[in-house]
Amino acid sequence: MVPVRRRIGAMIETPRYYPTLTASETLTMLACASGVRDPDTASWLGRVGLGEAAHRRVRHFSVGMKQRLGIAAALIARPSLLILDEPTSGMDPAGILEMRTLIRDLAAKDGVTILLSSHLLDEVQRTCDRVAIFARGKLVAEGRIDMLLAGQEKLRLLATSQGALLAALGARGTPDGAPDGDGVLAAVSRAEAPALLRALIESGIDLVEARWVGGELEKFYLEQTSHSAGHSAGGDHAG
Numbered sequence: 001m002v003p004v005r006r007r008i009g010a011m012i013e014t015p016r017y018y019p020t021l022t023a024s025e026t027l028t029m030l031a032c033a034s035g036v037r038d039p040d041t042a043s044w045l046g047r048v049g050l051g052e053a054a055h056r057r058v059r060h061f062s063v064g065m066k067q068r069l070g071i072a073a074a075l076i077a078r079p080s081l082l083i084l085d086e087p088t089s090g091m092d093p094a095g096i097l098e099m100r101t102l103i104r105d106l107a108a109k110d111g112v113t114i115l116l117s118s119h120l121l122d123e124v125q126r127t128c129d130r131v132a133i134f135a136r137g138k139l140v141a142e143g144r145i146d147m148l149l150a151g152q153e154k155l156r157l158l159a160t161s162q163g164a165l166l167a168a169l170g171a172r173g174t175p176d177g178a179p180d181g182d183g184v185l186a187a188v189s190r191a192e193a194p195a196l197l198r199a200l201i202e203s204g205i206d207l208v209e210a211r212w213v214g215g216e217l218e219k220f221y222l223e224q225t226s227h228s229a230g231h232s233a234g235g236d237h238a239g
Helices: 023-033 041-047 063-075 093-108 121-127 145-152 162-172 193-202 217-225
Strands: 008-011 081-085 113-117 130-135 138-144 154-159 173-175 184-186 207-213
Touching: 008 063, 023 041, 023 063, 041 063, 063 081, 063 093, 093 113, 093 121, 121 217, 130 145, 130 217, 138 145, 138 217, 145 217, 154 162, 154 193, 162 173, 162 184, 162 193, 193 207
Parallel strands: 008 081, 081 113
Antiparallel strands: 130 138, 154 184, 154 207, 173 184
């Protein structure tokens, strides 16, 4: 039976390595320390986008490259639980997208449970299924992101006649206040949306656009933590 600690991989926000070792040597050393025999270092370095840098010394790595190496090190023992602290810190937009894809693949294809801690709430919303929000050391909200944000969403409608659309919606419709000034926000649930759209079309409203807006994790986070007087961004986390 594999000891529990061997089944957990972790990466802190700013991992440190021996600067004179290469990426491959670093992984080999860490694998040995974790009791992993014959580690497939080349495979994991390729998985995190460091295949071509396998034999470069770590002292020449950028912050983003060190983050990638940290994730490879956390995965070398093939853990069932992976804990990541700010995994996209120091990465450019392309690197962030690659890391997001890797994290989703590890969960969906490899069956790894991932606990991600981050202040980048937009990235949390794009990457995670569930979220827990802490304020001043206390858990203030937890659950599936889509369920937590469901009450914030509104259906934005655009029609050839804003006036006709507002008249048809009645109390459920308000101008969205966007720069174009033509959109209307409909206060309906996702379950009610199909019937509403059918009714509008059947009543002669020419719809140009229908899409959901709102439902931002950042807004929800601020609402949940606003009661904590004097809270700081550094002291609160979502993940």
